[in-house]
Amino acid sequence: MKRLLRSRKAITPVLSNVLMMLIAVAGMSIAITATYVITANFHDIMGERFIVEDVWFRTSGISIYLRNTGKVPIRFSAVYINYTSQSFTPLELDVAGHGWLNVTHAWTANSVYYINIVTSRGAHVANYYKAPP
Amino acid sequence: MLRTIIRLRLKRFRRDRRGVSNIIVVALSLVIITLIVSNVVLWGYQMNQLDWERMREDVKITSVTRTTFASWFAVQNEYQINKGSRAGGTFMDTQADDSLYETFLEAQPAPAYAFEINGTFVTDVSTYPFAYISTIEIRLRYRVSSSEDTWFLLAYNWASGTYSNSGFNNTDGDPSPTMWDYYSINMTSQWRSYVRDDGTIYVKLCDEQALKGSTEPVPRARTSIDIDFLSVRVIGDWTTFTLRNDGPSTVHVVSLWVIDSENHSHYSADAVINSGETLPYLRVDVHLPCEPYAVKAVTEKGNVAVYSGA
Numbered sequence: 042m043k044r045l046l047r048s049r050k051a052i053t054p055v056l057s058n059v060l061m062m063l064i065a066v067a068g069m070s071i072a073i074t075a076t077y078v079i080t081a082n083f084h085d086i087m088g089e090r091f092i093v094e095d096v097w098f099r100t101s102g103i104s105i106y107l108r109n110t111g112k113v114p115i116r117f118s119a120v121y122i123n124y125t126s127q128s129f130t131p132l133e134l135d136v137a138g139h140g141w142l143n144v145t146h147a148w149t150a151n152s153v154y155y156i157n158i159v160t161s162r163g164a165h166v167a168n169y170y171k172a173p174p
Numbered sequence: 175m176l177r178t179i180i181r182l183r184l185k186r187f188r189r190d191r192r193g194v195s196n197i198i199v200v201a202l203s204l205v206i207i208t209l210i211v212s213n214v215v216l217w218g219y220q221m222n223q224l225d226w227e228r229m230r231e232d233v234k235i236t237s238v239t240r241t242t243f244a245s246w247f248a249v250q251n252e253y254q255i256n257k258g259s260r261a262g263g264t265f266m267d268t269q270a271d272d273s274l275y276e277t278f279l280e281a282q283p284a285p286a287y288a289f290e291i292n293g294t295f296v297t298d299v300s301t302y303p304f305a306y307i308s309t310i311e312i313r314l315r316y317r318v319s320s321s322e323d324t325w326f327l328l329a330y331n332w333a334s335g336t337y338s339n340s341g342f343n344n345t346d347g348d349p350s351p352t353m354w355d356y357y358s359i360n361m362t363s364q365w366r367s368y369v370r371d372d373g374t375i376y377v378k379l380c381d382e383q384a385l386k387g388s389t390e391p392v393p394r395a396r397t398s399i400d401i402d403f404l405s406v407r408v409i410g411d412w413t414t415f416t417l418r419n420d421g422p423s424t425v426h427v428v429s430l431w432v433i434d435s436e437n438h439s440h441y442s443a444d445a446v447i448n449s450g451e452t453l454p455y456l457r458v459d460v461h462l463p464c465e466p467y468a469v470k471a472v473t474e475k476g477n478v479a480v481y482s483g484a
Contacts, residue, residue: 069202076206080213087214087221092476095431097438106440108429110228110476112221137474139429173435 088112089164094139096156096170098148105142105158109134115164120144121157148172228475232421233447235481238469240462241412244302246313246405249293257281257290257384261398265293268401271315275402280381287396289323290380295406297373302408306458310369311360312377314348315403320395321350323381327359329368330376337378340364347382354402360409375406413460417471417479419447427455429472434463443471 090111097104103122109115116133119126122144129144148154150172157167248269253260255278263276280287297310312327324347328337339345341364348357361368369375381397413432419425427445431438441460447453462483469481 072202072206076209080210083210083214084217087217090221090224090476092472092478094429094472094478095433095438095440095470104438106438108472108476110474112224137428 085113086162086164089115089160089162091115091134091158091160091164091166093156093158093166093168098170098172101143101145103144103146103148103154103156105144105156106139107132107134107142107158108139109136112136114138116161117142117158118161119159121155121159121167122146123155124157150174224475227423228477230421230423231425231473231475231477232419233425233427233471233473233477233479234418234420235415235469235471235479236418236452237414237416238462238481238483239414239416241414241456242409243311244298244408244410246407247295247297248405250296251294253291253293255291257288257380268404271403273402275316275400278399278401280383280397280399282396286383288381288383289397289399290378290384292376292378293404295375295377297369297375297406297408299371299373301456302410302458304366304369306410306412307365307408308410309360309362310365310375310406310408311358312406313356313358313403314379314401315354315356316399316401317352317354318350318397318399319352320397321352322395323350323383323397324348325350325357325399326378326380326382326385327357328378328380328385329361330378331367332370333367337376341367347385350397377404377406379404410458411461412456412458413462415455415457415469415471416452417445417447417455418452419449422449424448425477426474427471428474429470430457430460431470431472432460432462432467433470434465434467437463 088111091107091109093105094108095106097106105120107117114133114135117129117131120129120142121127127144127146129142132140132142134140142158151174152172154170154172155167156170157165159165249265252265258281259279261277261279263274265276267274267276278289278291280289312329314327316325318325326339326347328339330336331338331340339359341362342359343362344359379401415430417427425447427443427447430441430443432441433439439460441457443455443457445453445455466482466484469483471479
């Protein structure tokens with residue numbers, strides 16, 4: 042018994058095994074988390090769909106009615122009119138959500154505008170719209 | 175000999191830890207990569223299916239019409255006879271404008287020949303909410319055996335608790351028709367007093383003797399009355415969208431737009447149209463503008479049908 046307690050040779054392999062296990066568990070956790078994050082990102086990017094239901098040229102600016110037809114919530118991050126970024130009221134749409142996105146822009150009658158709406162994940166819908174007389 | 179060789183090989187394999195860890199790392203990496211790829215492929219498949227279904231949708235607006243009259247709301251059960259008696263037919267014969275009719279006789283004994291019945295009618299308040307009703311019409315198709323009476327349609331006034339025709343467009347009654355004839359009244363802007371919150375309307379049909387009693391000249395003969403049709407309907411300013419689905423899958427219309435030069439009015443919708451089906455979709459809350467307009471119907475999957483009207 043005395044000899045066994047004095048012998049330090051058996052402790053090193055035990056410690057090394059425990060350390061190895063810890064490192065393996067930590068590595069796997071990191072790998073699984075990374076997998077989850079990567080696939081969730083892919084999901085979100087691939088699941089984004091939205092449409093422009095209506096564009097209304099008003100005296101206060103241009104109002105765009107949007108509907109989320111995809112499978113993930115959407116946050117709109119940029120609106121470009123004729124390739125120029127415009128300020129707008131923030132809008133987030135849940136799945137199947139819909140609402141007005143009000144863009145501050147002075148328009149002129151009978152002019153054609155190229156409106157590009159971009160989401161935070163990079164999806165975009167763009168089209169030409171003619172202002173009323 | 176063989177046993178010794180196997181023992182030696184196993185010993186070497188157990189000692190060589192690098193090989194084992196390599197295998198574990200490769201296997202785990204493969205599992206993770208498989209997970210990522212399968213997830214992405216499955217999700218991509220689902221989204222492709224969504225896009226594919228969207229492309230196959232084919233919905234059209236074939237017409238947009240202003241609708242003023244609702245369908246008729248017929249009597250719910252047998253008439254309550256206050257004065258007179260039933261001579262033939264049932265209340266169901268008075269639910270449709272056809273050749274079937276219910277026959278009543280004025281009350282006896284002479285000389286106080288009088289007639290009075292009540293019927294219960296229920297309007298559909300879920301389809302026609304009160305906010306979108308402009309008035310209510312009562313229509314009667316009937317004939318009588320004698321021309322000496324005058325006939326009245328009244329409704330129960332829920333505010334005053336009495337039968338009345340106050341506020342009706344016709345309070346003079348209808349002279350007795352010996353041939354089949356229509357007698358219609360509408361409640362003008364006073365209609366709300368005559369309709370209970372659940373849409374119930376009590377309608378009374380009576381002759382002058384029953385209405386005014388002894389102050390009227392006594393009729394000389396007992397009259398029989400044939401009622402072919404007695405119903406009520408609501409009147410308003412509504413819109414019917416006729417939607418047609420020419421696609422192979424069912425379409426769910428979730429949004430309607432009525433756009434004119436002044437306004438872009440949005441209405442949430444919930445119309446499901448089967449493949450190959452044409453659906454008349456009534457909206458009591460939509461009023462068409464007098465000027466040229468455009469109507470848009472948006473489906474759940476994101477397709478838009480457009481119609482231009484004037």
